[in-house]
Amino acid sequence: MNQKKRIVVIGATSAIAEHCCRLWMQRGPVELILVARNVALAERIAADLRARSGQAEVSVETMDFLSTPAIADSVARWTSQMPVDIALIAHGVLSPQQPCQDDIEKTRESVEVNGVSPILFAEAFAGAMERAGGGTIGMIGSVAGDRGRRINYVYGASKALMDRYAQGMQHRFAGTAIKVVLIKPGPTDTPMTADQKARGRRLASVESVAQGTVDAIDRGTAVAYLPRKWQLIMFVVRALPDFIFNRLNI
Amino acid sequence: MRPVSSWGRLSAEPHQVTALSDIATLADELHGKGPAIPLGRGRSYGDACLNPGGTLLDTARLDRFHSFDPEMGRLVCEAGVQLRDIQRFMVPRGWGLPVIPGTQHVSVGGAIANDVHGKNHHRVGSFGNHVRNLTLVRTDGGVVDCGPGVRPDLFAATVGGIGLTGLIATAELQLQPVTGPWLDTEILPYRSLDEFLTLADDSESLWEHTVSWLDCTAGSRARGIFLRANPAVDQSGKPPSPRRLAVPVTPPFPLFNRLTLPVFNSAYYHLNSRRGGARRRPFDTFLFPLDDLQDWNRLYGPRGFYQYQLVVPRDAGPAALRDILDIIARSGQGSFLAVIKTFGDRASPGLLSFPTPGVTLSLDFPNRGARTERLFVELDAVVRAAAGRLYLAKDARMPRELFEAGYPRAAALAKFRDPGMSSGMSRRLMGQ
Numbered sequence: 001m002n003q004k005k006r007i008v009v010i011g012a013t014s015a016i017a018e019h020c021c022r023l024w025m026q027r028g029p030v031e032l033i034l035v036a037r038n039v040a041l042a043e044r045i046a047a048d049l050r051a052r053s054g055q056a057e058v059s060v061e062t063m064d065f066l067s068t069p070a071i072a073d074s075v076a077r078w079t080s081q082m083p084v085d086i087a088l089i090a091h092g093v094l095s096p097q098q099p100c101q102d103d104i105e106k107t108r109e110s111v112e113v114n115g116v117s118p119i120l121f122a123e124a125f126a127g128a129m130e131r132a133g134g135g136t137i138g139m140i141g142s143v144a145g146d147r148g149r150r151i152n153y154v155y156g157a158s159k160a161l162m163d164r165y166a167q168g169m170q171h172r173f174a175g176t177a178i179k180v181v182l183i184k185p186g187p188t189d190t191p192m193t194a195d196q197k198a199r200g201r202r203l204a205s206v207e208s209v210a211q212g213t214v215d216a217i218d219r220g221t222a223v224a225y226l227p228r229k230w231q232l233i234m235f236v237v238r239a240l241p242d243f244i245f246n247r248l249n250i
Numbered sequence: 251m252r253p254v255s256s257w258g259r260l261s262a263e264p265h266q267v268t269a270l271s272d273i274a275t276l277a278d279e280l281h282g283k284g285p286a287i288p289l290g291r292g293r294s295y296g297d298a299c300l301n302p303g304g305t306l307l308d309t310a311r312l313d314r315f316h317s318f319d320p321e322m323g324r325l326v327c328e329a330g331v332q333l334r335d336i337q338r339f340m341v342p343r344g345w346g347l348p349v350i351p352g353t354q355h356v357s358v359g360g361a362i363a364n365d366v367h368g369k370n371h372h373r374v375g376s377f378g379n380h381v382r383n384l385t386l387v388r389t390d391g392g393v394v395d396c397g398p399g400v401r402p403d404l405f406a407a408t409v410g411g412i413g414l415t416g417l418i419a420t421a422e423l424q425l426q427p428v429t430g431p432w433l434d435t436e437i438l439p440y441r442s443l444d445e446f447l448t449l450a451d452d453s454e455s456l457w458e459h460t461v462s463w464l465d466c467t468a469g470s471r472a473r474g475i476f477l478r479a480n481p482a483v484d485q486s487g488k489p490p491s492p493r494r495l496a497v498p499v500t501p502p503f504p505l506f507n508r509l510t511l512p513v514f515n516s517a518y519y520h521l522n523s524r525r526g527g528a529r530r531r532p533f534d535t536f537l538f539p540l541d542d543l544q545d546w547n548r549l550y551g552p553r554g555f556y557q558y559q560l561v562v563p564r565d566a567g568p569a570a571l572r573d574i575l576d577i578i579a580r581s582g583q584g585s586f587l588a589v590i591k592t593f594g595d596r597a598s599p600g601l602l603s604f605p606t607p608g609v610t611l612s613l614d615f616p617n618r619g620a621r622t623e624r625l626f627v628e629l630d631a632v633v634r635a636a637a638g639r640l641y642l643a644k645d646a647r648m649p650r651e652l653f654e655a656g657y658p659r660a661a662a663l664a665k666f667r668d669p670g671m672s673s674g675m676s677r678r679l680m681g682q
């Protein structure tokens with residue numbers, strides 16, 4: 001296959017997404033559409049990707065990630081001329097829990113950015129891919145979505161929304177050429193976790209998580225915990241009975 | 251604050267680590283940030299990249315390419331880009347870095363700030379010889395360019411300047427054409443220091459990469475393995491992706507000790523003399539064998555280890571090296587990884603650059619406290635008498651007077667320093 005792969009990255013300034021793009025660059029000709037809120041940063045990422053590969057076509061777009069019409073129109077525009085092979089939906093913000101409790105407006109913002117916006121993008125791409133007869137939607141969820149915890153359940157619950165949504169779409173597209181891939185990273189070394197890192201917490205490298213993401217998208221893996229050990233850890237965390245779990249400070 | 255160690259794992263002092271992430275706001279971020287020192291990948295063995303109790307300016311995320319000119323082979327990139335990344339993306343396009351040290355896991359900034367050398371020093375000189383321009387950001391918020399043609403004095407102070415002239419934000423590098431990822435290699439056993447020197451002299455004109463491993467448990471009756479390589483004539487086929495292993499935990503004591511060393515060394519010697527001869531090998535497994543064993547520095551145990559790398563001028567070389575090997579053999583603190591190589595005549599660009607024409611030897615020693623330091627004091631005396639010097643990228647302990655004797659141009663650095671930059675090493679060797 002000599003055709004350029006067409007890839008749309010939503011939240012393209014995310015460190016995980018950026019490293020996915022670098023890996024895609026390495027593998028041959030691609031056309032990348034980087035969609036981001038911070039255009040200046042996205043332009044620097046685009047320049048980097050162009051310098052890395054002689055055969056990449058990279059463009060940058062910006063939009064309001066919370067606007068339903070903008071999402072519908074943009075996805076229609078990206079998919080109308082030619083099908084999209086991969087849509088990676090990466091944006092998210094690790095909203096601190098306490099401010100969300102103190103001000104429910106912040107709770108709404110967090111749930112919208114981390115939960116509602118990604119599923120609206122996913123639904124819009126799903127329709128387009130269904131019409132085109134193929135494609136892969138990658139969504140970056142989180143291990144935080146596996147069980148609600150007092151320290152981050154606003155963020156966690158938003159990610160959990162993505163969980164059921166991906167599950168439903170996987171059911172819908174079972175046996176077709178459309179794949180829905182849910183990535184669940186554990187704590188990863190990106191700007192999102194800068195203060196955890198400063199406190200000395202061990203984090204997975206963003207390169208390894210990006211590699212796992214690209215591999216999972218290649219294979220159409222339904223749910224990929226990255227690094228793999230989180231699958232086992234979260235299995236245990238989900239299985240803990242409440243009377244134990246509620247006493248733990250995790 | 252969190253504990254940070256360099257590659258030798260000799261200390262784990264608390265540091266304020268500031269992750270720099272955005273090139274656009276660097277000048278603001280650095281403003282008033284002293285006393286601080288840039289951190290690349292922390293592959294220096296000692297305190298060049300440490301600043302106990304102070305700030306480290308972590309460049310890991312300043313890792314973007316800015317532009318590449320595929321006609322001229324010129325790459326402009328941020329200082330946190332790893333050399334491995336440049337190779338990965340550029341070799342398939344027919345270009346590669348002229349100079350890579352024994353590991354590809356170093357940053358462009360670290361490679362410049364220690365003016366690193368590779369196994370092809372006799373051909374291409376050091377890393378700084380291939381830097382066309384760089385942009386420095388200083389803690390007063392100033393941004394200055396320098397290069398061989400623009401502010402050459404500041405450039406000479408910055409190349410090999412261990413971070414003291416400011417933070418290198420971006421650099422323009424001249425790459426060299428490469429034909430592919432394969433090398434034609436030869437492995438030759440030798441049985442004396444003289445034999446090594448003859449091999450080295452004979453190989454320099456015909457071979458691009460030369461290096462040698464030395465069994466230093468045998469004293470001055472040294473034996474070793476000489477490696478040399480050229481770009482392969484036949485570049486067909488994709489090299490196998492190497493198997494990556496990792497050392498998962500730090501053993502409670504150094505695995506290389508008095509009992510195991512002769513065994514390791516002997517085994518290594520015999521293994522290689524037998525598998526010797528000519529063969530085509532992938533460039534990365536040949537040039538960076540240790541990169542496939544992640545965290546190998548843990549093998550030296552919880553107290554860490556020193557690397558002692560010296561260079562002595564060619565005429566003083568053989569005698570000084572013999573003395574050094576005798577001292578080591580007598581001390582019973584042999585080194586597993588003893589690497590010996592000749593440097594060529596190309597002048598290094600930096601005031602504090604390490605490479606100088608002669609023979610360089612590097613030795614690893616597990617940290618045994620005072621015993622190890624006593625050995626170093628003896629070795630220092632030989633280096634000093636031979637008008638040699640020790641490599642700052644490896645050093646964690648040399649006395650100030652040996653530094654001043656080995657680096658006579660060091661005093662000239664003072665007027666180019668960024669007053670906000672200071673490291674464990676600069677305080678130890680320069681007083682501030």
Ligand SMILES: Cc1cc2nc3c(=O)[nH]c(=O)nc-3n(C[C@H](O)[C@H](O)[C@H](O)COP(=O)(O)OP(=O)(O)OC[C@H]3O[C@@H](n4cnc5c(N)ncnc54)[C@H](O)[C@@H]3O)c2cc1C
Pocket residue numbers: 257287288289290291292293294295298299309329330350351352353355356357358359360361363364365366367368369411412413414416417418419540643644
């Ligand atoms: C296995 C191994 C093999 C090696 N082999 C060789 C070899 O063959 N030849 C050789 O020459 N060296 C060799 N080295 C040493 C290594 O190449 C140097 O220590 C190199 O400088 C490490 O780069 P780094 O990115 O890790 O920098 P660090 O170790 O983090 O920093 C090194 C110095 O550079 C400064 N610095 C880093 N980034 C910047 C920046 N952006 N601006 C200004 N200053 C900066 C730091 O302040 C510090 O003084 C080897 C090291 C290892 C671990």
Ligand SMILES: NC(=O)c1ccc[n+]([C@@H]2O[C@H](COP(=O)([O-])OP(=O)(O)OC[C@H]3O[C@@H](n4cnc5c(N)ncnc54)[C@H](OP(=O)(O)O)[C@@H]3O)[C@@H](O)[C@H]2O)c1
Pocket residue numbers: 011012013014015016017036037038041065090091092093094113140141142143184185186187188189190191192193
């Ligand atoms: N890092 C981890 O430990 C970890 C663990 C589990 C899951 N994840 C998930 O992985 C994904 C990628 O995160 P990352 O680790 O790569 O972190 P990151 O580099 O901080 O990226 C976060 C991205 O989300 C974007 N974003 C945030 N709020 C937005 C908004 N309101 N509108 C538009 N874009 C917005 C950011 O854009 P700007 O550049 O404009 O701010 C940025 O591109 C996220 O979904 C995150 O939840 C991360």
